[in-house]
Amino acid sequence: xxxxxxxxxxxxxxxxxxxxxxxxxxxxxxxxxxxxxxxxxxxxxxxxxxxxxxxxxxxxxxxxxxxxxxxxxxxxxxxxxxxxxxxxxxxxxxxxxxxxxxxxxxxxx
Numbered sequence: 001x002x003x004x005x006x007x008x009x010x011x012x013x014x015x016x017x018x019x020x021x022x023x024x025x026x027x028x029x030x031x032x033x034x035x036x037x038x039x040x041x042x043x044x045x046x047x048x049x050x051x052x053x054x055x056x057x058x059x060x061x062x063x064x065x066x067x068x069x070x071x072x073x074x075x076x077x078x079x080x081x082x083x084x085x086x087x088x089x090x091x092x093x094x095x096x097x098x099x100x101x102x103x104x105x106x107x108x109x
Contacts, residue, residue, distance in 0.1 A: 007032040009034060
């Protein structure tokens with residue numbers, strides 16, 4: 001396990017190789033993002049959630065029943081990300097930060 005800085009928010013985060021290739025919706029350190037930024041990216045890019053949050057704003061993510069339901073999504077997908085790793089206040093506070101461009105993956109020769 002290594003400590004690196006998140007490519008989006010700059011906060012330290014733990015990087016480690018994915019331990020479950022079937023994990024959905026997340027594998028650890030996806031694209032060098034911390035847990036909070038990975039969650040934000042997923043929420044901003046998944047319809048219809050993205051539309052609802054665009055209309056209502058991210059503050060609804062602070063409601064306990066919303067967080068509990070998100071935890072159920074993580075469990076159902078056998079996600080490597082655990083609900084306890086998400087700081088919802090940080091997700092809301094950093095909602096407007098831009099995302100870095102995706103890294104190019106080298107293809108095997």
